[in-house]
Amino acid sequence: MHGSRAIGVMGGTFDPIHYGHLVAAEAARTCFGLSEVIFVPSGNPPHKADRSVSTPEHRFLMTVLATTTNPYFRVSRVEIDRPGPSYTVDTIEALRERLEADARVYFITGADAVMELMTWNRPEAILQMCELIAATRPGYPPADIRRLRKAIPEANAKRVHTIEVPALAISSSDIRARVAQGKPIKYLVPETVEHYILKSGLYGGQQVVGTGGGPLSGFWRR
Ligand code: NAP
Numbered sequence: 001m002h003g004s005r006a007i008g009v010m011g012g013t014f015d016p017i018h019y020g021h022l023v024a025a026e027a028a029r030t031c032f033g034l035s036e037v038i039f040v041p042s043g044n045p046p047h048k049a050d051r052s053v054s055t056p057e058h059r060f061l062m063t064v065l066a067t068t069t070n071p072y073f074r075v076s077r078v079e080i081d082r083p084g085p086s087y088t089v090d091t092i093e094a095l096r097e098r099l100e101a102d103a104r105v106y107f108i109t110g111a112d113a114v115m116e117l118m119t120w121n122r123p124e125a126i127l128q129m130c131e132l133i134a135a136t137r138p139g140y141p142p143a144d145i146r147r148l149r150k151a152i153p154e155a156n157a158k159r160v161h162t163i164e165v166p167a168l169a170i171s172s173s174d175i176r177a178r179v180a181q182g183k184p185i186k187y188l189v190p191e192t193v194e195h196y197i198l199k200s201g202l203y204g205g206q207q208v209v210g211t212g213g214g215p216l217s218g219f220w221r222r
Pocket residue numbers: 010011012013014020021024040042045046047086087088089108109110111112113119120121135168170171172173
């Protein structure tokens with residue numbers, strides 16, 4: 001057992017954040033003895049040019065709403081406030097500057113994203129600065145786990161871990177589709193996030209608002 005502090009960095013688009021993400025973060029925290037988990041909603045994901053992503057402010061606010069009840073969870077604006085594409089290497093570097101030299105950092109994200117790690121900006125630097133925790137959905141094919149392991153250079157193989165998270169049967173894309181079709185998302189996301197989505201009219205859902213017009217219309221930004 002190491003004596004140094006270990007923290008988790010939970011990276012994702014979180015469009016929207018859901019219970020699968022929250023369970024994955026809590027599982028990583030308890031399995032790896034993390035003193036806290038910092039959620040980092042991506043600001044301008046370089047790999048998402050082909051689909052429109054909700055604004056960083058919407059995704060940030062939903063992440064804050066979802067994490068308030070867990071004393072070990074915090075949310076960072078580091079990627080949202082940094083201009084240009086959101087590269088994980090810059091985020092970990094910025095975080096490392098504020099930590100003790102012997103602190104251990106675990107970057108937690110989805111297994112499919114980790115599979116692409118070697119295509120990210122400066123992957124060797126990422127693997128040097130932190131270990132990775134790849135969260136898998138139930139029924140994740142063993143062949144894909146092998147592919148994930150193969151994608152990581154041998155020398156760093158021990159720095160990439162996998163955790164199976166049954167709650168990751170929930171997915172952001174399914175939630176977006178359900179909202180667009182007017183289907184319920186109750187119990188897939190925290191209630192505060194559900195209300196936020198409906199109130200903001202995100203994902204093509206029927207917007208639920210009080211007074212629509214009047215002198216204040218257009219005063220607040222959607
Ligand atoms: P993604 O491609 O949208 O997601 C891939 C899969 O992983 C999806 O099934 C997704 O499910 C799941 N997933 C994403 N984040 C997760 C999390 N924190 N915990 C559990 N499952 C998660 O991935 P992404 O959200 O855009 O990117 C993931 C992270 O990798 C972000 O921090 C991003 O900045 C980083 N990244 C960096 C680079 C780079 O530096 N060049 C390139 C790519 C990704 P849901 O859709 O349900 O979340």
